[in-house]
Amino acid sequence: MIVRFKNLYSKSPDIFKRAVGLIPFGYRMGKAYRETLRFLQQSDKWSMAEIHSYQQATLGSMLEAAIKNVPYYSKYGHLSGRSPWAILRDIEPISRKEVHDNLDRFLAQNVDRSRYHATYTGGSSGHPLKIYQDNTVPEVEWAFMIAQWMRAGYRPGDKRASFRGVEFKGKPDYKVQRNPVYNELLLSPFDLTESALSQYVYELRKFKPRFLRGYPSAISALASFVTDRNIDDLPKVEAVLCGSESFSQGQRRLIQSAFGARFYSWYGMTEKVVLAGECEGSALYHCFPQYGITEVMDSNGNLSSSPGSSGEIVGTGFLNRAMPLIRYRMEDYSSIVGDRCNKCGRNHLLLGKVSGHRVQDYIVGRSGSLISTTALNMHDNTFESVRQFQFHQKRKGEVTLYLRVGDDFDEGKHRLILKSLRSKTASDVDFRIEVVDKIDTTGMGKGIYLRQELREVNRSTFTPDNE
Numbered sequence: 001m002i003v004r005f006k007n008l009y010s011k012s013p014d015i016f017k018r019a020v021g022l023i024p025f026g027y028r029m030g031k032a033y034r035e036t037l038r039f040l041q042q043s044d045k046w047s048m049a050e051i052h053s054y055q056q057a058t059l060g061s062m063l064e065a066a067i068k069n070v071p072y073y074s075k076y077g078h079l080s081g082r083s084p085w086a087i088l089r090d091i092e093p094i095s096r097k098e099v100h101d102n103l104d105r106f107l108a109q110n111v112d113r114s115r116y117h118a119t120y121t122g123g124s125s126g127h128p129l130k131i132y133q134d135n136t137v138p139e140v141e142w143a144f145m146i147a148q149w150m151r152a153g154y155r156p157g158d159k160r161a162s163f164r165g166v167e168f169k170g171k172p173d174y175k176v177q178r179n180p181v182y183n184e185l186l187l188s189p190f191d192l193t194e195s196a197l198s199q200y201v202y203e204l205r206k207f208k209p210r211f212l213r214g215y216p217s218a219i220s221a222l223a224s225f226v227t228d229r230n231i232d233d234l235p236k237v238e239a240v241l242c243g244s245e246s247f248s249q250g251q252r253r254l255i256q257s258a259f260g261a262r263f264y265s266w267y268g269m270t271e272k273v274v275l276a277g278e279c280e281g282s283a284l285y286h287c288f289p290q291y292g293i294t295e296v297m298d299s300n301g302n303l304s305s306s307p308g309s310s311g312e313i314v315g316t317g318f319l320n321r322a323m324p325l326i327r328y329r330m331e332d333y334s335s336i337v338g339d340r341c342n343k344c345g346r347n348h349l350l351l352g353k354v355s356g357h358r359v360q361d362y363i364v365g366r367s368g369s370l371i372s373t374t375a376l377n378m379h380d381n382t383f384e385s386v387r388q389f390q391f392h393q394k395r396k397g398e399v400t401l402y403l404r405v406g407d408d409f410d411e412g413k414h415r416l417i418l419k420s421l422r423s424k425t426a427s428d429v430d431f432r433i434e435v436v437d438k439i440d441t442t443g444m445g446k447g448i449y450l451r452q453e454l455r456e457v458n459r460s461t462f463t464p465d466n467e
Contacts, residue, residue: 020180025157028181029143032136036143037156043290044147048339048347051289058318059293060084065108066324072105073326093297093314093327096121100129106323107132116322120383121270128383131271132323140319141272144288148277151344152239152264154211160241161204163189163214163222164375176203185209189218189375190425193367197225201234208235212259216247217362217372223258237261243268245372246355267354273315273328276351281343285334285351292317294349296336297329305349310335313354332356361450365428366397373450375424382420385409390439392451401433409435 026034043054063084066073079087099106111134121129146156154160162184175188175196185207187200200222212219219240226234239262240255252263266277267285274294276285287294295303296311303314313330338350362370373391383389385406392400401417403409414433421431440451 025183029156030136030139032139033143036140037146040143040147040288040290045345046289046347051347055289055293056084059088059316062316062318062321062324063087063326065110065321066326069108069110070106070324071109072102073324088293088316088327089303091327093301093303093329094325095329096129096331099325099328103130106325108322108324111322118381119270120381128386128389129271130384131320133272133320134322137272137319141275144275144291145266145268148266148275148286148288149211149239149241149264151278151280152211152241152262154239154241157183158211159183159185159207159209160211160213161185161187161207161209162212163187163218175199184213187214187218189215190371191365191367191369191428192218192221192371193365193369194225196369197222201226201231204234210238211241212237212239212261213241213243215245215372215375216242216251216255216265217245217370218375219255220247220251221370223255226258227254234259239264241266267332267351269330271315271317271325271328271330272319273317273325274313274330276349279341279344279346282341282350284337284341285354286341286344286346286348287351289348291319294336294351295327296334303327305336307336307338307350313351313356330356361452363391363393363399363429363450363452364396364454365425366430367428368396369428371425371429376421382417385413386417390449390451392453394453396454397428398430399432401431402436402439403433404437404439405435 020028026037043050046054060083064080067076067080068074073091076087076091079090116132116134119131119133121131146154160183164186175191176199177186178184179186185203187203188196219242225231237259240259242255242263242265247265256263264278265283265285266275268275273292274287275291276287276294278284279286293305293316295305295314295316296309297303297314298309298311311333313332313334314327315330316326316328317324332354333356334351334354336349337352340347341350361373363373363376365371376391385408386403389404390402392402401421403417405413417433418431421429425431
């Protein structure tokens with residue numbers, strides 16, 4: 001429903017878009033959304049035995065289908081007949097690079113092409129990845145998102161104001177737009193100058209959202225503006241929903257103080273293998289057992305889901321049968337601190353602080369605005385022919401984008417990338433593309449998303465600290 005509707009909606013006149021808001025939220029989101037949300041509400045407080053039974057059955061079905069229909073997993077055919085847990089133990093973890101280099105071999109051969117679509121990771125490590133997903137995945141994912149936001153008081157259809165990296169259509173200085181589908185006021189994270197922040201405050205007073213949602217970096221800028229100017233007449237919000245970036249405890253405290261509301265965070269990804277969010281009374285990340293299997297891998301390659309284990313997060317997702325990812329390495333790191341929350345009573349695996357490739361990096365606009373690189377992530381086919389990329393800034397308002405590309409990269413794709421970037425930052429940043437044979441990495445070989453040489457960007461202010 002969402003996949004088919006999205007294309008129609010984007011091409012529709014404004015009067016049609018406004019009319020969409022009159023449709024009950026659950027019907028806007030689709031049947032799979034409604035069914036999944038009901039299931040999550042029914043299974044929210046399952047016992048450990050009920051969770052184990054569900055995961056075993058779902059994992060078994062998924063592994064059987066993957067080994068039978070997905071070329072990459074056919075090499076594990078000799079494991080058939082074992083228990084799902086025994087099969088999973090003998091499957092080797094896979095990396096982002098391995099999926100990227102063998103994309104067609106991860107696609108299920110028994111799924112009709114009309115029943116799945118392509119999406120793309122944002123490329124926060126500098127390596128964008130194409131993912132094929134069942135057409136129902138966006139609906140199901142939204143049900144999970146709504147279910148966890150409900151822990152912070154959210155109800156389907158509630159008004160929210162969001163800082164998200166979408167394209168802002170209109171005049172070059174267009175910073176605000178409405179999205180009736182989600183009952184949402186969109187504020188641009190690409191312009192955080194004082195004049196823009198003043199406009200956002202004005203728009204928030206008019207719109208009166210019950211929730212704020214977005215990148216911690218952008219919401220922190222708004223919180224600082226509100227605090228510094230002693231603005232105390234903003235509409236009361238119930239919670240601030242923050243995702244997609246790491247954040248510091250200083251940012252958490254600043255945001256909670258500025259808006260007088262709960263700071264709520266979650267951990268998820270485009271690959272849809274792990275989803276974990278805070279609960280009503282704890283800042284620990286609660287892994288949805290209905291979403292998949294979460295493990296961590298230590299430096300010796302040992303995997304575990306037991307409390308006390310630490311290492312790289314590895315996920316096996318249940319949502320996507322078109323391109324199942326089994327024991328997928330996330331390049332993020334955490335510790336499993338428990339398997340039951342004493343605050344809410346859920347028998348969920350609990351993760352502590354997550355660290356990895358999602359640090360907050362900033363580009364400086366010509367106006368002096370700090371633009372989070374998270375907001376520049378593309379989840380469409382803009383970077384489809386790009387193998388690796390890196391932003392580089394030496395002067396305010398000017399950024400060079402280095403690309404390592406495939407043989408099918410051409411002038412049309414070059415123009416598409418520039419158009420997409422400029423549609424987000426308007427006239428505040430001039431982008432220049434340079435195609436190269438090699439892109440610098442860290443001493444450990446990890447991708448560098450942004451090489452920032454401007455001294456005024458004090459990254460230490462935004463470095464994630466201990467939970």
